[in-house]
Amino acid sequence: MNLGRYLRRTAGHQPDAEAVVCGRVRLTYAELDDHSDRLAAALCDLGLSRGERVATLADNRAELVITEMALYKAGLTRAPINSRLGVSEVAHLLAETDARVLLTESEHLGTARTAVPGTGVETVIGYDGPSDLGPGYAETLAGTERRPVDVDCDENGAAVLHFTSGSTGKLKAAVQTYGNRLALMRKSVMSADTRVGPGDRQILAGPVTHASGMPLMGIFFAGGCALVLPRWDAEEFLAAIEHERATHAFVVPTMVNTVLALPGARDYDLSTLRRLVYGAAPMSPARIRAAWDLFGPVLAQGYGCGETTSGVLFLSTEDHRRALEGEDEELLLSCGRPLAEAEVAVVDDRGEPVPDGEVGEIAVRGPDVVPRYHNEPELTARTFRDGWFLTGDLARRRADGYVFIVDRKKDMIVSGGFNIYAVEVEAALHQHPGVHEAAVVGVPDDQWGEAVKAVVVPRDGAALTEPGLIAFCAEHLARMKKPRSVDFVTALPHNPNGKIDRRAIRDRYWAGAGRLVN
Known part of the structure; x- marks a missing residue:
């Protein structure tokens, strides 16, 4: 086998069609x-x-x-x-x-x-x-x-x-x-939600060396055009949709947040966009509604990682429509159902499937799941078991197959004997119109072992207070889950892939503590 054959074949079929646009460079x-x-x-x-x-x-x-x-x-x-x-x-x-x-x-x-x-x-x-x-x-x-x-x-x-x-x-x-890469190409073209064929133009907004580059081979197999942004800039992203007549785009939620914060976002012609896929991190229902209002009925969500060679769960545009029009509002909290050839299970610590509705760890197997980590035999043995990849994400499965992530195993907060999921608290915070970005971590507490701490970036001009945000969360969460304290900051740390770095935030509060919770 050789993946380059598919590029050569498409080049023979449509040699003069644009394949790549990046800055001033345009390649047929x-x-x-x-x-x-x-x-x-x-x-x-x-x-x-x-x-x-x-x-x-x-x-x-x-x-x-x-x-x-x-x-x-x-x-x-x-x-x-x-x-x-x-x-x-x-x-x-x-x-x-x-x-x-x-x-x-x-x-x-x-x-x-x-x-x-x-x-x-x-x-x-x-x-x-x-x-x-x-x-x-x-x-x-x-x-x-x-x-x-x-x-x-x-x-x-x-x-x-x-x-x-x-x-x-x-x-x-x-x-x-x-x-794995051949399986990635197959799943990219198997669905109308993700296929980018002749005449279609997909914006790749993040680093193409990592998740944003995953669609490339599928685009070239199907004959579309990859619009690679040299760097992320919300206004340049919107301008690219307008000027390049983009039909598809892949972004992370942080990028969506910066677009929604632009006062002039509605000044751009976004009418050619047919699909905006977001992934790599959860997005709150409030942000999803705002993005649907701005971009139109084009949103879809993918869930996956490097170990699964891109997405293995998918929440379609039709799923978004059903949720936003009130037919099944809970779907706004879901990351979708299994995509293409992937098998997805929710399992306990022994690797056995848990009953629908109970929390377990997401496990994945299939032709897109990698066989191992490079030079890491012990980590490989812990993470890959009997053909299944253990993701470290805690979730519940609904009877109709939709999966709902509740948190990362390492981000679960144990407070007073209760398991509290940071993602759930963050989702409540993001429903507040004055919150631009938020992260929730467990911090040392003599009484409870860990206490829920919210670290919040306010929207420009928002007058947020700690008591006000805690009271707001109490209206949307069980009493034990609400933050016990809130710190306001101008920005949150992000890792090189654009995700909020909870570990860096947590480390600030646990420095010098006699016991670490991870």
């Missing part, structure tokens, strides 16, 4: 196929063979997309490094992956210059031109004669080392195989 399918062939050939000429690792360190740019396609064609393993990581983390990942080649850009040359020594990196290719570290990308392509590269790959071979942080903050790599 013929150009994407040509450039990726040249880069694949150049990497093979460096002596790289099937399964060897190639790392990237760059912000969103068209060359990252070309690189991904080239690595598929050459049968190489991609090791994407988040461009927000520090020098020591980059050095660790380069050594951990045994990468022989690094492709980077001028903004990150300083990091590369410090991180590369002592690793196995032999060649550094600069996307913006030659440097003291190695040759330039354009020069490398120009100096390589184009030839179709089609290395036969084993479906169990590693295609991507997808790095993600765990509850300890340690970076770990889910080994996404070529079979």
